[in-house]
Amino acid sequence: MLEGLEGTVVKIRENYILVKSGPFTFGMNCSISTTERLKVGEHYNFNTYLAFYQDRAPELYGFVSTEELEVFSALIKANKIGPRLALKILSGTTPDKLKALIASRNIEGLSNLPGLGKKTAERLIAEIGHLFENEKIGxxxxxxxxxxxxxxxxxxxxxxxxxxxxxxxxxxxxxxxxxxxxxxxxxxxxxxx
CATH class of the missing domain: 1.10.8.10 (Ubiquitin-associated (UBA) domain)
Structure with a gap:
């Protein structure tokens, strides 16, 4: 499993980047909060998640912050939330705020995030809320x-x-x-x- 990637960012789009690592150039999906922290020509260490699909090519997801990867990994454990939707949700907030919304069972706040409606927010709290119960977030x-x-x-x-x-x-x-x-x-x- 590919758990990390070290390389130089050669192109940045809104939520997609190209990273040159040795003789290879990798395309990675990233949250907007991650891409906003990056600069072309700079060297970074990315935490990664590799998603496999039956009907299309694998996709690589990259995170500069370990915390963002942890929240992403929790989100994709919920039913009907795949990597693309999890990334969309993370692009609408910070990991801390998202954990706070889930821990406080704030359905209204979650429903305002991109890609989340009331039913999905309720399911998210029901299925992964226990993962954030011990978070001490003000x-x-x-x-x-x-x-x-x-x-x-x-x-x-x-x-x-x-x-x-x-x-x-x-x-x-x-x-x-x-x-x-x-x-x-x-x-x-x-x-x-």
Whole structure:
């Protein structure tokens, strides 16, 4: 099984990339959040999932983040959610937010994601909800708080781990819920370092 791929990105489309590794060039499906982090000509290590089909060629799915692969792997365990739909869902949110929506059994929030209707959201919670029961994700991250999005994206772009950053932001917002985004980032940097 192909579990990883190391190479240089030679082309990026919205959710598809080409990666040159040795004498081979691989095409990989990626979430939009992954492709937004990549640059042509840069070298990356991808976590991969190889999907086999009876009626068409195999497809390779690539993830820069291990967490995104883990959530993708959980999604495809649900009935009627294949790799393409799982990738579409991941393109509409972050792994942390998706886990928070599933853990909090937020059917309405899940239904707003691309490719998910109410029935599919209910089935997703019923079939894989137990996988995220032990997740300690703050309520603020399950909401659509743009401050959290902005602060989390800023911290990740600075090289901090997404999971640790989200927990730190959640802790800060519990103490000071009305904090401005710039102060939220400053406080998070103090606590992470």
């Amino acid at each position: 309520e603020s991250l399950a909401s659509n708080d743009s401050r959290v999005d902005d602060a989390l994206n800023a911290l990740v772009s600075l090289g901090f781990d997404r999971r640790i950053s989200s927990r730190v932001l959640s802790d800060i917002l519990k103490v000071t819920p009305d904090i401005e985004v710039n102060e939220l980032i400053k406080e998070a940097l103090k606590k992470i370092r």
